Amino acid sequence: MRGVSINRGRPPHEKVFSMFEALEMAPPDAILGLTEAFKKDPNPDKINLAVGVYKDATGKTPILQVVREAEKRLLESETNKSYLPIPGPPEYGTAVRQLLFGRYSALVAGGRGVSAQTPGGTGALRVAADFLKQKTGRDRIWCSKPTWANHPAVFRAAGLTVDNYPYLDASGTALDLDAMLGTLRQIPAGDIVCLHACCHNPSGVDPTLEQWAEIGQVLNEQGLLPLVDFAYQGFAEGLEIDATGPRRVADLVPELIVCSSFSKNFGLYAERVGALTLVAESPANAAIALSHLKRCIRTNYSNPPKHGGAIVATVLGDDALRAQWTEELDAMRTRVNGMRQLFADTMRARGVDRDFAFITRQRGMFSFSGLTPEQVDRLRGEFSIYVVRSGRVNVAGMTARNMPRLCAAVAAVL
Numbered sequence: 001m002r003g004v005s006i007n008r009g010r011p012p013h014e015k016v017f018s019m020f021e022a023l024e025m026a027p028p029d030a031i032l033g034l035t036e037a038f039k040k041d042p043n044p045d046k047i048n049l050a051v052g053v054y055k056d057a058t059g060k061t062p063i064l065q066v067v068r069e070a071e072k073r074l075l076e077s078e079t080n081k082s083y084l085p086i087p088g089p090p091e092y093g094t095a096v097r098q099l100l101f102g103r104y105s106a107l108v109a110g111g112r113g114v115s116a117q118t119p120g121g122t123g124a125l126r127v128a129a130d131f132l133k134q135k136t137g138r139d140r141i142w143c144s145k146p147t148w149a150n151h152p153a154v155f156r157a158a159g160l161t162v163d164n165y166p167y168l169d170a171s172g173t174a175l176d177l178d179a180m181l182g183t184l185r186q187i188p189a190g191d192i193v194c195l196h197a198c199c200h201n202p203s204g205v206d207p208t209l210e211q212w213a214e215i216g217q218v219l220n221e222q223g224l225l226p227l228v229d230f231a232y233q234g235f236a237e238g239l240e241i242d243a244t245g246p247r248r249v250a251d252l253v254p255e256l257i258v259c260s261s262f263s264k265n266f267g268l269y270a271e272r273v274g275a276l277t278l279v280a281e282s283p284a285n286a287a288i289a290l291s292h293l294k295r296c297i298r299t300n301y302s303n304p305p306k307h308g309g310a311i312v313a314t315v316l317g318d319d320a321l322r323a324q325w326t327e328e329l330d331a332m333r334t335r336v337n338g339m340r341q342l343f344a345d346t347m348r349a350r351g352v353d354r355d356f357a358f359i360t361r362q363r364g365m366f367s368f369s370g371l372t373p374e375q376v377d378r379l380r381g382e383f384s385i386y387v388v389r390s391g392r393v394n395v396a397g398m399t400a401r402n403m404p405r406l407c408a409a410v411a412a413v414l
């Protein structure tokens with residue numbers, strides 16, 4: 001039997017049965033594995049541009065003040081640690097839908113949307129994939145090429161087949177809408193299409209609002225279900241502006257799923273807080289879909305963790321806290337966009353041949369730097385600068401302090 005060894009290499013009188021002995025070491029996660037290597041690097045000037053975590057001007061991942069305030073309130077008011085409902089508290093779901101679609105959206109008021117609080121955006125993606133595979137019999141999902149490395153892994157783990165649609169042009173720094181729509185027009189009805197709502201990971205390249213409308217029209221004509229991954233709301237241009245693309249799509253199609261995350265925009269990475277929001281053609285269909293989502297959740301993690309969701313609901317449910325959150329989020333976004341500009345300016349000032357202006361046009365934490373895997377290896381080996389081998393850089397890992405060293409190193413390996 002594969003994976004089972006009996007008395008391998010031991011004397012016959014020692015009866016040993018092992019399921020695990022025959023396992024081989026799995027490769028480390030491509031991105032999180034780099035962070036482990038980074039932590040072990042003794043170089044005091046090391047720079048981590050690999051993992052998608054926001055860093056402030058001092059290189060720290062801060063706890064937002066508004067989060068501390070919400071936690072203080074929760075500590076004082078919490079009366080029990082009982083289980084949450086399977087889809088989380090209803091007020092959390094309402095707050096999430098209002099954030100996604102607008103406080104006064106007809107879609108929200110009309111009851112066509114249902115939400116479940118999930119362990120992060122990843123949890124939402126997995127529940128969505130389980131639901132689609134198990135409850136609707138869907139088999140295939142299409143991801144942009146490139147996409148976040150965990151997308152295909154999560155979807156395949158749920159039993160879906162993963163295919164790709166083209167996304168970037170030959171330069172790798174801009175959207176090729178014609179190629180994208182050309183492929184979407186070939187996809188058979190009933191397939192699922194995964195879209196990044198904003199701050200496309202790994203490229204930082206997003207469609208314009210007009211392009212979103214074209215995408216929505218094609219999805220509708222073809223009978224494709226959009227699965228929108230919204231992990232960076234507020235990191236491109238602002239909370240409302242970042243939602244305009246997905247809202248346009250929601251206006252054009254009868255049904256969609258949004259998997260959203262509060263890891264980045266609340267800095268709640270470790271609390272694992274996100275949401276799955278399903279929009280159906282009617283409130284009755286939405287209620288039925290939710291009953292099935294609940295079964296998928298019950299057989300997975302049973303019900304969501306409480307703390308992160310309670311923080312988010314506390315902030316979104318209080319106008320003053322919400323305003324404070326928006327301010328802190330604006331400051332994070334402004335810093336990242338400032339680093340984009342500073343990187344392009346510093347490279348230009350160094351007289352580097354390559355034009356890095358494209359970095360200033362991209363949004364969110366990530367950009368494709370155009371560095372080759374060999375150049376990435378040299379950055380790590382010679383300069384203790386950690387970048388994913390695809391050349392994706394986390395701009396949020398740049399600071400005014402590490403910029404000169406970073407740009408000198410990049411110039412040296414180019």
Ligand SMILES: Cc1ncc(COP(=O)(O)O)c(C=O)c1O
Nearest residue numbers: 052120121122148201231261263
């Ligand atoms: C595109 C994308 N989707 C989803 C996620 C998952 O976020 P979470 O940490 O909330 O699971 C990430 C996180 O890096 C991401 O980049």
